[in-house]
Amino acid sequence: MQQRSSRIALAIWSLLVIAFLWFPLVIIGLYAFNSSNVQGWPITSWTLHWFSVAWHDPDVRSAFWLSIRVALATTGIALVLGTMAAAAVARYRFFGRDTVSFLFVLPLALPGIITGISLLRFYDFAGISISIWTIVIGHTTFCVVVVYNNVVARLRRSSPSLVEASQDLGADGWQTFRFVLWPVLSTALVAGGLLAFALSFDEVIVTYFTAGAQETLPIFILDNIERGQQLPVVNVVALFVIAVTAIPVLLAQRVMRDSGIIRRGPAQVTEAVEAAEIPAV
Amino acid sequence: MAVDAGAFEAGSPGRRARLRLSGLFWRRPWLKALALLTPPLAAFLIVYIGALVALFISSFWSINSFTAEIEHTWSLANYRLIFDTSQPYLDIAKLTIEIAAAVTLTDAVLAFPLAFFMARLASSRTRALLFVMVLLPLWSSYLVRVYAWQTILAHDGVINWALNGMGFGDLNLAYTNWAIWIVFSYVWLPFMVLPIYAALERIPESYLEASADLGASGLKTLRSVILPLALPGIIAGSIFTFSLTLGDYLTPLLVGGTGSNFIGIEIYRFIGDSNIPLAGAYATIPIAIMGVYLLLARRAGAFEAL
Numbered sequence: 001m002q003q004r005s006s007r008i009a010l011a012i013w014s015l016l017v018i019a020f021l022w023f024p025l026v027i028i029g030l031y032a033f034n035s036s037n038v039q040g041w042p043i044t045s046w047t048l049h050w051f052s053v054a055w056h057d058p059d060v061r062s063a064f065w066l067s068i069r070v071a072l073a074t075t076g077i078a079l080v081l082g083t084m085a086a087a088a089v090a091r092y093r094f095f096g097r098d099t100v101s102f103l104f105v106l107p108l109a110l111p112g113i114i115t116g117i118s119l120l121r122f123y124d125f126a127g128i129s130i131s132i133w134t135i136v137i138g139h140t141t142f143c144v145v146v147v148y149n150n151v152v153a154r155l156r157r158s159s160p161s162l163v164e165a166s167q168d169l170g171a172d173g174w175q176t177f178r179f180v181l182w183p184v185l186s187t188a189l190v191a192g193g194l195l196a197f198a199l200s201f202d203e204v205i206v207t208y209f210t211a212g213a214q215e216t217l218p219i220f221i222l223d224n225i226e227r228g229q230q231l232p233v234v235n236v237v238a239l240f241v242i243a244v245t246a247i248p249v250l251l252a253q254r255v256m257r258d259s260g261i262i263r264r265g266p267a268q269v270t271e272a273v274e275a276a277e278i279p280a281v
Numbered sequence: 282m283a284v285d286a287g288a289f290e291a292g293s294p295g296r297r298a299r300l301r302l303s304g305l306f307w308r309r310p311w312l313k314a315l316a317l318l319t320p321p322l323a324a325f326l327i328v329y330i331g332a333l334v335a336l337f338i339s340s341f342w343s344i345n346s347f348t349a350e351i352e353h354t355w356s357l358a359n360y361r362l363i364f365d366t367s368q369p370y371l372d373i374a375k376l377t378i379e380i381a382a383a384v385t386l387t388d389a390v391l392a393f394p395l396a397f398f399m400a401r402l403a404s405s406r407t408r409a410l411l412f413v414m415v416l417l418p419l420w421s422s423y424l425v426r427v428y429a430w431q432t433i434l435a436h437d438g439v440i441n442w443a444l445n446g447m448g449f450g451d452l453n454l455a456y457t458n459w460a461i462w463i464v465f466s467y468v469w470l471p472f473m474v475l476p477i478y479a480a481l482e483r484i485p486e487s488y489l490e491a492s493a494d495l496g497a498s499g500l501k502t503l504r505s506v507i508l509p510l511a512l513p514g515i516i517a518g519s520i521f522t523f524s525l526t527l528g529d530y531l532t533p534l535l536v537g538g539t540g541s542n543f544i545g546i547e548i549y550r551f552i553g554d555s556n557i558p559l560a561g562a563y564a565t566i567p568i569a570i571m572g573v574y575l576l577l578a579r580r581a582g583a584f585e586a587l
Binding site for chain 2: 003006007010011013014017018020021022023024025027028031039040041042081082084085087088089091092094098100102103104105106107108109110111112113114115117118119120121122124125137141144164167170171172173174176195198199202204205209218221222225226234238241242245246249250253
């Protein structure tokens with residue numbers, strides 16, 4: 001049906017768009033090895049020097065640990081809240097059910113600056129002083145939806161009668177969770193958690209407003225870009241941030257693909273197979 | 282039955298309590314739904330919606346020009362200032378909306394053929410590879426990607442170097458609205474590819490065969506079958522491209538000029554002047570636009586495509 005020429009045109013277009021997507025990432029990767037501290041192109045001499053400078057920089061180190069702590073705490077809270085909400089929405093019909101999904105998407109759809117100043121006003125109203133937890137709360141607002149989406153999708157594909165069967169066989173709530181729900185949900189939770197981690201780790205706008213004087217890695221980058229200082233170190237840190245977020249994303253994609261969420265064959269077929277899939281307990 | 286009821290109650294007191302709880306939840310499903318939903322929803326309503334309300338309330342207050350303290354006297358002064366046509370704020374909002382629309386259109390044009398190729402033409406191996414190639418830029422730091430463009434567009438950056446090499450003069454894109462348009466289109470592009478891909482992948486092959494059997498040309502099938510079915514995906518993508526552009530301030534701050542006026546930049550400046558009430562009032566414009574946009578998108582079935 002498709003003509004050969006239009007197939008080739010589409011392939012070339014796709015290649016160009018992918019090249020466009022990767023071009024800036026490659027450029028910033030190359031600048032990390034630039035020995036000059038002037039950001040000019042072409043790069044004339046190469047060095048690993050800035051990696052060692054960044055590694056020994058105490059500001060970079062403390063920013064890195066703060067980012068890790070924030071991302072871990074955010075991921076933990078988002079997993080619990082997102083899973084609970086997903087379980088309620090996927091399994092029960094109630095008034096305002098559609099509104100819940102709508103509400104959870106809001107923090108992703110509304111600009112970060114609005115979330116940021118709103119939270120700042122809220123902390124002020126509520127008398128909450130700035131700490132690592134004010135950042136975590138900010139990040140949790142938009143990370144919950146990532147877990148929620150993954151878990152809702154998974155629950156919709158599994159049969160609710162599994163839980164009833166487990167109860168009929170005398171399992172208590174914990175056993176049902178551990179031996180029935182967990183095998184069904186585990187990959188969705190792992191993937192959701194990894195994505196929430198990645199999202200939190202490199203978030204900058206909401207962090208900017210909720211962090212006060214604390215410096216996460218993205219805030220470190222922003223500060224130095226704005227002042228035009230330490231740009232060679234910024235390049236190294238930027239490359240590092242890309243790498244750190246790429247790992248959980250690749251892992252999440254792998255986990256979900258093996259369990260069939262990212263579908264390989266025609267959708268209808270895989271979906272039918274998945275609907276019939278009974279997890280090994 | 283040889284099994285007596287007590288056998289189910291066997292075990293530690295903790296287990297017995299858990300069993301009773303499971304039974305209670307089974308008999309009253311609404312109780313379980315309530316128990317599951319209350320903590321996340323309450324947390325969300327109190328913190329997020331509460332925060333939006335806090336900002337909204339603040340927008341009716343004002344700021345003391347001497348002490349920079351917020352004065353809790355109610356007035357519409359901030360809104361009057363923003364909707365005053367002799368002030369620049371409405372024009373800035375208009376320009377922002379235009380750029381957001383241009384970015385959305387650009388991304389749809391760039392993304393559709395790629396999504397189509399991924400969903401319907403590529404082998405499963407190529408598709409998996411392309412998927413990762415789109416996914417990684419989507420998740421890699423937004424700030425880093427904008428920063429990369431700052432260096433690329435700079436006077437002695439890659440673009441001017443390439444142009445000079447080809448015998449052209451410098452193209453001073455840095456710090457213009459063109460730069461803002463390019464960078465926004467770039468950073469939100471993956472958000473457009475994935476929902477369109479998901480929508481296209483769901484179209485059954487038989488629809489396309491039926492269209493061809495009925496004598497439709499490839500172009501006719503594209504227009505009458507594929508595009509209408511892909512529309513929810515395009516709208517789902519546009520939620521991100523449009524709304525993220527609407528309120529962003531980092532891209533105009535880093536690659537836009539000093540004269541680049543954007544809703545996000547203005548809000549950022551108001552906050553810099555500690556004038557949170559005015560920032561809150563101006564923020565209602567993108568919130569209102571997005572609220573309407575989300576409602577329309579939901580009606581068009583875009584949420585199923587997210």
